Amino acid sequence: MRIELLTTGTELLLGTTQNTHGAWxxxxxxxxxLRLQRQVTVPDGPAVVAAMADAVEVADVLIVTGGLGPTSDDLTRESIAEVFGIELVEDEHALRTLVEFFEKRGKVMADTNRKQAMVPVGADVLSNANGTAPGLYLPPRLSGGKNCAVFLMPGPPSELYPMVRGEVFPRLEALSGLDELPAMREMCFVGVGESDFHQSVDARLEAIEGLEVGYCARLGEVDLRLVGDEAAIDQGREIALEEFAEFLVSEDGATLEAAVVRLLAKQGKTMATAESCTGGLIANRVTDVPGSSGVFRYGYVTYANEAKRDLLGVSWEDLEKVGAVSETVARQMAEGALRNAEADVAVAVTGIAGPDGGSEEKPVGTVFLAVAVKGGETKVEKQFHPRSRVSFKRAVSQAALDLVRRALGNVV
Amino acid sequence: MRIELLTTGTELLLGTTQNTHGAWxxxxxxxxxLRLQRQVTVPDGPAVVAAMADAVEVADVLIVTGGLGPTSDDLTRESIAEVFGIELVEDEHALRTLVEFFEKRGKVMADTNRKQAMVPVGADVLSNANGTAPGLYLPPRLSGGKNCAVFLMPGPPSELYPMVRGEVFPRLEALSGLDELPAMREMCFVGVGESDFHQSVDARLEAIEGLEVGYCARLGEVDLRLVGDEAAIDQGREIALEEFAEFLVSEDGATLEAAVVRLLAKQGKTMATAESCTGGLIANRVTDVPGSSGVFRYGYVTYANEAKRDLLGVSWEDLEKVGAVSETVARQMAEGALRNAEADVAVAVTGIAGPDGGSEEKPVGTVFLAVAVKGGETKVEKQFHPRSRVSFKRAVSQAALDLVRRALGNVV
Incomplete structure (x- = not known):
């Protein structure tokens, strides 16, 4: 089954927005x-019709993103109708859903939004819980003999992702005649890089018959994807674990933060955060996890030295003597958070995110991380992540959450 | 001049590598x-020939990235030779450069790298200071009557960027006979939707001659892009401001958080955050901005009621009587943060992020936001964002930062 993606939007070609739909x-x-066979990006406007016409000639499935909004440059609906020679009509149900979307938010729908209820005759309307633009599904019979199924999807990821998962994938499974999905195992490793896998296990994994191997490397994380029959996956899994068991965070797609929350819940423990250079990112990641309120109760963002003293009881003398970015202060931050929040585990970070504030002794990228455990010993680590400010924060939050995971016993 | 980009690489369609070449x-x-008119991604292999053949039919310039390496799936050189019906020959100079590249690093060139010195007859070899793969330029006369200039470029950004700037752009300028750069203005509005623009200003903007209008809608934000001559841009800007001046956050591409940090710095003020349902996201966004340590000193993540009481002095009686998600508690959180952090402005949020925890009276998505100002009155707003947990947090952080912006006087 040949699947193509057409992303529309002038901003994608002007470069003001990064196009992440293809990778996702x-x-x-x-x-x-399944595989994505081609991805094409064109600006809003007449280029959309040409790109659609081109894609439906060769593709079995065409997924189009963007151009479903209410403004004059949103022409995706009109374009597919033109390509297939079908009419657009106002869909009553779609219109009612739109009106309700605004009512729920205490707003009156603008007249221009009516356009979003226009539907090519015969298409399914796919409801959008997270925005105004309904999606549309045109089954192959509408394609004028091209035998191509077309999905029109909203552009914003917050609307696109749930709609693709909820509406597109079930239809793809039906279209592809997949009785059964191939088995897959996604193993998330933190603290090793993709090159470590290439170096030590990749050749052995590739040699397993009936196994497809994929890697997804993120900052401080590698997701290993094994797809195929169960026996081949088990064999691949064994090889990966032989080398990297201690770095394994989850085997069900759970993120590091979700794995940490799960470990805490399982052990009936709570954690606290004391953040300087990450500025709230660690707490933010933990609270992205549903149910985190059961295990996370206090977070301290102590950007200023006074905040470290007032909220965490860090010694002012030490702050002046050894500086905020030091082993001493990291330790006091973690222990202060543990004590004040009455938590079972507390993690603290203090470092230099840049671009300014570095010195020869402590260059931008320097960070001290500490993890304190109730009734246990506090561990402190010095790390160096010479990256852009936002990447630095991300890398440090990753290292901090991994310290908590290890402090909890590294149990998947 | 029609310019197209063809990015090749199986990893781009598997999603293991984010494709950033198009935006850059x-x-x-x-x-x-100049404008990029289309961007196409295909996997390594035979799809490259088809995509090239397709592009050279319509483009004046085709830039191809990737597939210049030494391995068996690197077929870009062979593909363009096939499309244009020209031969590949080993280029002496390219070979010598390759050998020297390895020698310089104390290595011996592997035999497989010889392949990288193969050049379509008549093409220019573009030297690569940062890697082994030389680039190639095929002037329009080689295109078999298609009149399309083709550049073959290495994929890694560290090799691609300098080669595009040093070798491609000078040739593009010569090919296009460039006149002057068009002007561009990007206006960021928060608190209005794209449909509001369409309703009230879009038609007037579209009517301005010589003006290109683009929108980019994000959660709780619209970026309006005006491209054209200065007079047309000024005219468009006036129309947008007539309707939406109070929602304007920046005119230089600054994000909402950057605009808030800039306002604070300009006024010599500091802010504090008191977050329940956003769990640190507001603080995290503020501290993404370089220099935020000058204006942001204390952040409280008070997920538990005890934390609201201990860190912000919220009344325990009120927490029990009216509940944490209430106007009363939001107000006390903001005022407690202002007081305890000795800040000039403090913003507080308390709400129900879901998926659990909602009730009939306070469904998932309910949130109270409060902003307290030194020597001023505290404002509290109730909002409703019935979205996924992560989108809810993002929307609430957006609304909270916008409250701070308004409390600071809404000055761009």
Missing amino acids: LGQELFKLG | LGQELFKLG
Whole structure:
């Protein structure tokens, strides 16, 4: 089954918005045993019709993103109708859903939004819980003999992702005649790089018959995807664990923060955060996890020295003597957070995110991380992540959450 | 001049590597007054020939990235030779450069790398200071009557960027006979939707001659892009401001958080955050901005009621009587943060992020936001964002930062 993605939007070609749909969709399709064969980006306007006409000639499935909004440059609906020679009509149900979307938020729908209820005759309307633009599904019979199924999807990821998962994938499974999804195992490793896998296990994994191997490297994380029959996956899993068991965070797609929350819940423990250079990112990641309120109760963002003293009881003398970015202060931050929040585990970070504030002794990228455990010993680590400010924060939050995971016993 | 980009690489469609070439090239071309008209991604292999053949039919310039390495799936050189019906020959100079590249690093060149010295007859070899793969330029006369210039470029950004700037752009300028750069203005509005623009200003903007209008809608934000001559841009800007001046956050591409930090710095003020349902996201966004340590000193993540009481002095009686998600508690959180952090402005949020925890009276998505100002009155707003947990947090952080912006006087 040949699947193509058409992303529309002038901003994507002007470069003011990074196009992340292709990578995301590619990863999601891989999990279904499907492949994205081509991805095309064109600006809003007449180029959309040409790109659609071109794609439906060769593709079995065309997924189009963007151009479903209410403004004059949103022409995706009109374009597909033109390509297939079908009419657009106002859909009553779609219109009612739109009106309700605004009512729920105490607003009156603008007249221009009516356009979003226009539907090519015969298409399914896919409801959008997270925005105004409904999606549309045109089954192959509407394609004028091209035998191509077309999905029109909203552009914003917060609307696109749930709609693709909820509405597109079930239909793809039906279209592809997949009785059964291939088995897949996604293993998330933190603290090793993709090159470590290439170096030590990749050749052995590739040699396993009936196994497809994929990697997804993120900052401080590698996701290993094994797709195929159960026996081949088990064999691959063994090889990966032989080398990297201690770095394994989850085997069900759970993120590091989700794995930490799960470990805490399982052990009936709570954690606290004391953040300087990450500025709330660690707490933010933990609270992205549903149910985190059961295990996370206090977070301290102590950007200023006074905040470290007032909220965490860090010694002012030490702050002046050894400086905020030091082993001493990291330790006091973690222990102060543990004590004040009455938590079972507390993690603290203090470092230099940059671009300014570095010195020869402590260059930008320097960070001290500490983890304090109730009734246990506090561990402190010095690390160096010479990256952009935002990447630095991300890398440090990753290292901090991994310290908590290890402090909890590294049990998957 | 129609410019297209063909990015090749199986990893881009599997999603294991994010494709950032399009956005980067789009931005660079825009600065030259040129536009990227289409971007296509195909996997390594035979799809490259088809995509090239397709592009050279319509493009004046085709830039291809990737596939210049030494391995068996690197077929870009062979593909363009096939499309144009020209031969590949080993280029002496390219070979010598390759050998020297390895020698310089104390290594011996592997035999497989010889392949990288193969050049379509008549093409220019573009030297690569940062890697082994030389680039190639095929002037329009080689295109078998298609009149399309083709550049073959290495994929890694560290090799691609300098080669595009040093070798491609000078040739593009010569090919295009460039006149002047068009001007561009990007206006960021928060608190209005794209449909509001369409309703009230879009038609007037579209009517301005010589003006290109683009929108980019994000959660709780619209970026309006005006491109054209200065007079047309000024005219468009006036119309947008007539309707939406109070929602304008920046005119230089600054994010909402950057605009808030800038306002605080300009006024010599500090802010504090008191977060329940956003769990640190507001603080995290503020501290993404370089220099935020000058204006942001204390952040409280008070997920538990005890934390609201201990860190912010919220009344325990009120927490039990009216509940944490209430106007009373939001107000006390903001005022407690202002007091305890000795800040000039403090913002507080308390709400129900879901998926659990909602009730009939306070469904998932309910949130109270409060902003307290030194020597001023505290404002509290109730909002409703019935979205996924992560989108809810993002929308609430957006609303909270916008409250701070308004409390600071809404000055761009």
